[in-house]
Amino acid sequence: MSELKDCPPLKYYDFKPVDHVKVCPRYTAVLSRSEDDGIGIEELDTLQLELETLLSSASRRLRALEEQRQILTDWQDKKGDKRFLKLGKDPDLAASSRHSKPKKQKLDGKGSHGPGPGPGRPKSKNIQTKVQDFEFEVDPQEIPRNPKNDAPNRFWASVEPYCADITNEEIRVLDELLKPPEDEAEYYKIPALGKHYSQRWAQEDLLEEQREGARANDKKKSIMGPLSELDAKDVDALLKKSETQHEPPDDGCPFGPLTQRLLQALVEENIISPMEDSPIPDIPGKDDGAGTSPRSQGKAFSVPHTRSLEARIREELVSQGLLESDERQGVGGESEDEVLAELQKRQAELKALTAHNRSRKQELLKLAREEMRKQELRQRVRVADNEVMEAFRRIMAARQKKRTPTKKEKDQAWKALKERESILKLLDG
Amino acid sequence: MALVSADTKIAELLNELHQLIKQTQEERSRSEHNLLNIQKTHERMQTENKTSPYYRTKLRGLYTTAKADAEAECGILHRALDKIAEIKSLLEERRIAARMAGVYSDTDPPRKTMRRGVLMTLLQQSAMTLPLWIGKPGESPPPLCGAIPASSDYVAKQGDKVAARVKAVDGDEQWILAEVVSYNHSTNKYEVDDIDEEGKERHTLSRRRIIPLPQWKANPESDPEALFSKDQLVLALYPQTTCFYRALIHTPPHRPQDDYSVLFEDTSYADGYSPPLNVAQRYVVACKENKKK
Numbered sequence: 001m002s003e004l005k006d007c008p009p010l011k012y013y014d015f016k017p018v019d020h021v022k023v024c025p026r027y028t029a030v031l032s033r034s035e036d037d038g039i040g041i042e043e044l045d046t047l048q049l050e051l052e053t054l055l056s057s058a059s060r061r062l063r064a065l066e067e068q069r070q071i072l073t074d075w076q077d078k079k080g081d082k083r084f085l086k087l088g089k090d091p092d093l094a095a096s097s098r099h100s101k102p103k104k105q106k107l108d109g110k111g112s113h114g115p116g117p118g119p120g121r122p123k124s125k126n127i128q129t130k131v132q133d134f135e136f137e138v139d140p141q142e143i144p145r146n147p148k149n150d151a152p153n154r155f156w157a158s159v160e161p162y163c164a165d166i167t168n169e170e171i172r173v174l175d176e177l178l179k180p181p182e183d184e185a186e187y188y189k190i191p192a193l194g195k196h197y198s199q200r201w202a203q204e205d206l207l208e209e210q211r212e213g214a215r216a217n218d219k220k221k222s223i224m225g226p227l228s229e230l231d232a233k234d235v236d237a238l239l240k241k242s243e244t245q246h247e248p249p250d251d252g253c254p255f256g257p258l259t260q261r262l263l264q265a266l267v268e269e270n271i272i273s274p275m276e277d278s279p280i281p282d283i284p285g286k287d288d289g290a291g292t293s294p295r296s297q298g299k300a301f302s303v304p305h306t307r308s309l310e311a312r313i314r315e316e317l318v319s320q321g322l323l324e325s326d327e328r329q330g331v332g333g334e335s336e337d338e339v340l341a342e343l344q345k346r347q348a349e350l351k352a353l354t355a356h357n358r359s360r361k362q363e364l365l366k367l368a369r370e371e372m373r374k375q376e377l378r379q380r381v382r383v384a385d386n387e388v389m390e391a392f393r394r395i396m397a398a399r400q401k402k403r404t405p406t407k408k409e410k411d412q413a414w415k416a417l418k419e420r421e422s423i424l425k426l427l428d429g
Numbered sequence: 430m431a432l433v434s435a436d437t438k439i440a441e442l443l444n445e446l447h448q449l450i451k452q453t454q455e456e457r458s459r460s461e462h463n464l465l466n467i468q469k470t471h472e473r474m475q476t477e478n479k480t481s482p483y484y485r486t487k488l489r490g491l492y493t494t495a496k497a498d499a500e501a502e503c504g505i506l507h508r509a510l511d512k513i514a515e516i517k518s519l520l521e522e523r524r525i526a527a528r529m530a531g532v533y534s535d536t537d538p539p540r541k542t543m544r545r546g547v548l549m550t551l552l553q554q555s556a557m558t559l560p561l562w563i564g565k566p567g568e569s570p571p572p573l574c575g576a577i578p579a580s581s582d583y584v585a586k587q588g589d590k591v592a593a594r595v596k597a598v599d600g601d602e603q604w605i606l607a608e609v610v611s612y613n614h615s616t617n618k619y620e621v622d623d624i625d626e627e628g629k630e631r632h633t634l635s636r637r638r639i640i641p642l643p644q645w646k647a648n649p650e651s652d653p654e655a656l657f658s659k660d661q662l663v664l665a666l667y668p669q670t671t672c673f674y675r676a677l678i679h680t681p682p683h684r685p686q687d688d689y690s691v692l693f694e695d696t697s698y699a700d701g702y703s704p705p706l707n708v709a710q711r712y713v714v715a716c717k718e719n720k721k722k
Contacts, residue, residue, distance in 0.1 A: 053685070
């Protein structure tokens with residue numbers, strides 16, 4: 001064992017150079033030529049191949065020599081250090097290679113004695129594996145140059161805005177947002193109710209027809225002459241008549257809806273109550289009047305002050321708590337208008353949403369202001385930190401020079417520490 | 430007149446090459462003695478079965494000398510090979526210039542009338558003489574050496590051989606062996622000539638459709654990592670054609686002058702692959718596309 005340890009793991013490579021006379025005939029031929037004969041262009045290819053063979057062999061030899069020489073040097077160094085270093089250096093690897101490889105090599109050498117072709121083969125194989133090993137050792141040094149990866153940078157850049165300090169600019173933007181927009185009123189406007197579409201259409205149709213008729217008249221004029229003018233007048237009169245006839249059904253009843261409802265309620269109560277209790281002879285007559293009422297007789301009795309009556313009734317109902325005050329305000333009893341209802345609903349929604357947003361913005365502004373204040377404090381903490389460090393360094397320097405720190409330095413240090421403490425307290429509070 | 434001056438230049442270079450070769454041999458015979466010495470020392474150490482400090486010191490000295498010798502030999506061989514490359518590039522320049530001018534010299538007959546067999550021999554020869562890359566210890570092979578692809582911004586030079594993906598008359602896409610005529614930097618397009626029908630067909634192709642062929646052979650003995658490995662998918666020039674087809678590496682070369690043995694995708698065989706065929710390192714390139722043709 002000890003004998004084996006003394007033996008360096010040499011490979012005893014076969015360093016025999018390439019026999020150019022056998023392997024490189026063209027090269028040999030060129031060598032024997034005189035200067036005048038020179039080399040022909042057509043010989044270049046063959047020469048190139050032969051030179052490559054020589055170079056390949058030489059560079060292989062170069063690598064093997066370097067490797068073997070290194071082994072010898074290392075081994076000698078280890079010997080010199082009484083195997084002290086050897087333990088420090090890869091003991092396992094060195095030991096295993098020393099145990100296995102040289103032994104085989106020795107057996108080989110004993111078996112076939114001398115550098116015949118037999119041991120030559122495994123030797124050349126050894127070169128290859130060894131060369132690979134060598135290159136693997138070199139590789140790790142080259143691997144670390146990784147491709148550049150800027151993903152972390154991009155990530156931090158994207159996160160930055162969320163962590164950055166709040167600036168005055170941002171507070172200003174918030175203030176701006178809190179101002180009520182100028183066009184707010186626009187969204188709460190309720191446009192005046194126009195004419196009902198059926199009426200408008202009817203009128204449009206009529207006008208259309210009139211125009212048509214006028215054109216037809218123009219054509220006929222030459223024939224009919226003055227008669228056509230008469231016709232036009234007739235049409236106008238007819239139109240007016242029909243309009244006046246149309247109107248009554250629209251507001252046949254002079255009473256407002258509240259008045260009607262109240263009256264209805266009272267009348268129905270009378271019906272429900274037993275007849276015997278109120279044997280009033282007038283009822284049939286009155287009932288008749290009420291039953292046929294608004295339509296046929298609406299015009300007959302024109303009641304004055306219906307509007308004020310309606311208003312009075314509402315007032316009374318509201319004060320009695322039977323009617324909510326805003327419910328019908330401004331609507332003028334036309335609450336059945338679904339467009340209006342929808343509009344009001346949306347406006348209410350909008351109002352709620354604006355209010356919510358406003359409160360949120362205010363909250364945000366408050367938080368931002370608070371944060372600004374803290375930021376300022378933090379800035380001051382940093383300054384104070386630096387001061388403390390500065391004082392520390394000064395005292396340390398003094399201590400290194402083996403002199404007690406001066407009173408001034410001490411005072412400064414204490415001042416810096418106290419200031420820092422107070423700012424921190426502020427920040428926590 | 431330019432041709433004449435080029436001729437004299439070439440003659441000069443050939444002369445220099447001759448000198449270099451002679452120097453090489455001097456260097457080699459000088460180191461031979463030392464190598465013999467090493468061998469003898471090895472033998473003696475092995476017979477004695479012991480490594481005395483004397484032998485170790487001696488061997489170390491011998492190794493150091495032999496290493497210096499080998500370095501010198503490598504240096505001069507590199508210079509000789511560079512010289513050959515220089516001469517060859519001069520010849521190539523002359524060929525391109527002649528072709529541009531429409532003049533054909535005797536040594537370079539018009540390709541149009543070249544017989545197929547001659548073309549094939551020429552292609553094989555150019556594959557054989559593709560220079561072998563031999564680096565110094567620790568140096569890794571450059572792009573375009575063996576299987577190592579060109580850098581993404583590489584632009585093939587005029588006269589370089591490339592694999593080019595062209596549309597044939599029947600609409601099929603095919604990788605052909607072609608020679609670069611020019612490269613347009615503004616459109617990023619190559620103009621290439623089909624090697625088989627030079628002058629007849631000129632293709633304008635985007636650089637995506639061009640794969641430059643290797644400019645050095647990788648040395649399997651020193652840089653096996655620069656070779657395609659077994660079962661890797663490649664494009665290889667089918668023997669006796671000028672077209673590249675998809676193939677799997679069967680065995681990589683073992684020595685610098687060896688060819689790859691590849692299995693071409695071929696549906697006429699039961700297992701979908703042809704029996705192993707030899708293709709030179711120069712005509713094997715990485716297969717980029719994944720889809721079947």
